[in-house]
Amino acid sequence: MVEFAMHNAWLIPLLPAIAFAAIALLLWPWPKASSTFSILMILTSFVLALAVVYGVYTQPELIEKSMVYTTRWFSMPGLRIDVGIMLDPTSAMMLWVVTLVALLVQIYSLGYMEGDPGFSSFYAYLSLFAASMLGLVLSSNLLQMFVFWELVGLCSYLLIGFWFYKDSAREAAKKAFITTRVGDFGLLIGLLSLQLIFGTLNIPELAEKAVNFQNYVSAETLTLVLVVLFLGPIGKSGQFPLHVWLPDAMEGPTPVSALIHAATMVVAGVYLVGRILFLFKEVPAAMHVVAIIGGFTAFFAATIALTQTEMKRILAYSTVSQLGYMMLALGAASLTASMFHLMTHAYFKALMFLGAGSVLHALHGKAHIHEMGGLYKKMPWTTWTFVIGALAIAGIPPLAGFWSKDEILLVVKEAAHEAPGIYTPLFWLALITAFLTAFYMFRQVFTAFFGPEKPENHPHEAPWNMRLPLIILAFFSIVGGWVGLPWLEKGFGYWVRMGEFHHAEPDYVLMGVSVLLALAGIYLAYLMYLKKAIDPDKVAEKFGVLYKLSYHKYYIDEIYLWFNQMVVDGMGKILYWVDLYIVDGIVNGIGAITRGSGAVLRYTTTGNLQTYALVIFMVIVIITLYFAFGDASFASLFLGGGK
Amino acid sequence: MSVNINYLLLIPEILVLSLGILLFVLALITPRNLQKGIGYLATLGLLGIFLYMPIAWKYTGMAIEGMYQVDKVAIFFKALSLLAGIFVTAIAPKYMEKIGYYSEFFVFAVFTVLGMMVLVSATDFLTLYLGLELMTITFIILTAYKRESAIGAEAGIKYLILAGVSSAILLYGLSLFYGLTRTLNIVDIAAVVKNNGITPAFVLAMVFVLAGFAFKISAVPFHMWAPDVYQGAPTPVTAFLATGSKAASFAIFFRFFYLAFPGIKEHWVGLLATLAALTMVVGNLVAIPQTNLKRMLAYSSIAQAGYILVGFLATDFAGFKAIMFYLSVYLMATIGAFAVATVYENVTGKEEIRDFAGLSQRSPIMAAVLVVSLLSMAGIPPLAGFAGKFYLFYPIIKNWGWLALLALIMSMVSVYYYLRVVLVVYRDEPEDKTPITLPNSIYFTLLITMAVTIVLGVYPTPLAKIAQQAAMIFMK
């Protein structure tokens, strides 16, 4: 079984793809059949992924040298492209996360999407997404990865706009598509440049060549290429300044938010950077860019999350913030910390989104936390699992988030020894963010789930198929971090790493500080929102400008809008004029010439048989004459001279 | 004098011949109103023989000493001919029921396939001419099938006379060669050239042979028959002409020129480059103002011949590989488009481009196949035509940069007239909204051509590998 799964890992993405095709072509008239088939397929994938995980984590040699199966996709002299699958602890870990969350979300959707007219197509999209995401995870070639990257983008677009009859959903889908497109453009340019520089996009080959990159390219150029390439992850993983699409993406059905916009797709950017971290590592300047963007995003998004009132929006900004943490860890050259946090984040963020979905389901779409309250009585399962998730993200030991966040803080602190100018401020930002995270999470928990009940609400607990995923995810949110306990001999860091394994001693001071910060955040939220010892409105007034900035998300959307209207539209108007009168003129001219010549040439086909025969003979004569006079060597045959 | 014949290598030909005779006898002994099954029998029979081809792939060699070479290239093209035959017989039945002389059509189609199969294996003037004539004469009959309509009769007569003219020219060239070299064997010509050099009469013979082949592949300026004949012939026959006939002619064209004149290549490649350029330009430009779908496809098929001619110019096996690959994907796309045209003509009796308005509402699958086929011909990624064009143009960029550029520009021009059809199909409202139901055989044909066109576009390597293997052995 393990052996089979290891050698046929391509089946893992293929099965959901089959589910997609089957639903799209055959099963769509029967919603039950569609969902059942889809879940069966992803379940099989999940089992296969488990086998792969087992196989990979019993073979330590895979850490240094990935298991790669490739097949020639395209070849010709001077250019060849191999595609294939690449198994190592990193991709195995991702397989586990993606199949687990995808499976749970598909089960959850049974309840959540029940009765929706687009039930079948919802499952088709979910399957397509799972297939693309798993394909992305397994890719051994960056071009292949890019193809799947675009595919998951497409699924994201389809699913955000799933309720396309809602204006806001349509707008959000478009926004997501266009914003990530900006990033993807950079990614594409970066990939093409890499292909031109190194002559390959195969990850293992790139890894070999990266060590001696000076033979191919100067450090400055490589830095530039990588920074341009990094635009792709910025767009996909919602990093500042391309984060604007992610909160709006919450217009999609909540399971989609959990699966795509929290646990899996948005981490594709982090994963991509992690995959080619060996390139970034060679040029410190590029690393600094990654770290600064990540660290800033973490803090920036957390400050916005403080004042938002929509449940899913708070979670969305929290996602942006946590993704920033992961990028920051990558920027500190630690694949381990980044991937560790990616994994734990997937557990607790998916959990909280699904919990939020459960609340929305119960309250028939009421989204603002102030309209909720006292839900814990009627919805105990949802409430307590949500609290577990919140504790995990806040960083309370021994829950999962604590260990991974601690790891990030630790690696950033270590990086600060080498380049204090860059990493020391980032370290402090990260610490403050930890405090903010605890605060805004429990602001939400206390307001929505505790406090006085709202009489106009009649909440009810979710059905079993929605509760089950919550319980499983809550379980992993508690124990999921234990694989990376700092006291373990061969923990997470031994398996998922880049370069030498070094066992960091647990830093008890740092642990203590981060726990204290988290507790402080929770206590403050308790004082303000549950005990009402401090009036939040007064605090808001006091920080007037800051509050407004945060509430309006720093007016980034407005700035973009203004930019669009003034600069892009203005430029557009000018270019439109140029296009209309100059380019169009030329194009139309060429078009007219082309069409005109076509119209003239068509008269060469007269329909007259004699003409046709005559032309054939004439041409033979002309060709012979050409050989006689046009071609020097033949001409000599006819006209004498040397042989 | 006894001749060595290796019957093992001739199995496909023998099977096709037997199939033809079997169908013929069946048609003789069953009454006319019970002959419907013959069409399907032809398809199934050819399909069976096609399935034998992977086995045949392993057995290569001289089937008849000095006259009949069964190498991997020949087997590849035999499989293509069979494929063309399968698809044509699959889409024809309903159409042919209306025209009459139903079962004869399939007998002729099978014999046409046999002619192509002989042609692509020929290494001797006699086998070459035999195969060519077997193919051409049956095609003459097939094109004249719609003899009740003026345009159909005109097509038949035109093809009869012009094919005769071109055969005569070819034969004249071949007899000149025989007179000059005292050999009927194509390979031996190369030896004679090596020893004796070339003479003016030799050049003349070469030009005659070139003209004969250029007529068959409808290269400009030997193309003028094509639009009239394509338009007038029954649509399945047009599909056959555009795919099978063209592929087989390309195969023998390439074989002849590379076996007989390898030493003087630098002389004739220039000429071929000119022909290719002319063919691409004229084919694409004249396709633009066409209003009849079949006529438009005829010009587009002329243009496609131009692209394929480009493959003659590469100096190594890459060119031949590209030709083989492109002919395969071109076959799929052409069959797809003509299958749609066949059904549509059969149901509505119309074949003008504007008549296809709103096809997407009447039959989504037909619209999808038509669009995929046309876009593949235009070379839009990720369809097979793109990969094919990439294989064709990439190897010649270095030595024939201007031609590659011209080919690219002309591909872009072609997008214009292909997209016009797409627009009509998807944007316009149909006059009559009744859905079109498809017979099973056509439905499968459509699905297969579309699937292959997409799959080979995404993952071209398997076919490319096969073609490369064949081409490498051929070029040694």
Next chain:
Amino acid sequence: MLSPKGAILIFFLTGFLLSIIILVLNYLLSPKSKSLIKRETYECGLETIGPTWVQFKGNYFMYALVFVLFDVETIFLYPWAVRFNVLGLFAFVEMVIFIGILVLGLWYAWKEGALEWK
């Protein structure tokens, strides 16, 4: 200086030019009258009676074609029959197949009524 082979070129060119000259001269010298009468069908100098696009009976050609076909077959059989002893079994089988196919053709022609004058 012309090589001996160059004579061929001159011959070729002369022939080509001559044919063009003749065509052009013909066009220039011939009297042109565009009267209606000239465009009428020629029928032994008489006025045409009835429609001139009459159809001929196809059977006539059918007969001729079938005759020619089988005539040629005899020619092919003749050398085989003369050297029958030398050519042996292989040639015999081939000839049987050949004749067999021709018989099928005759059968078809018969069935389609090509041998009957109706």
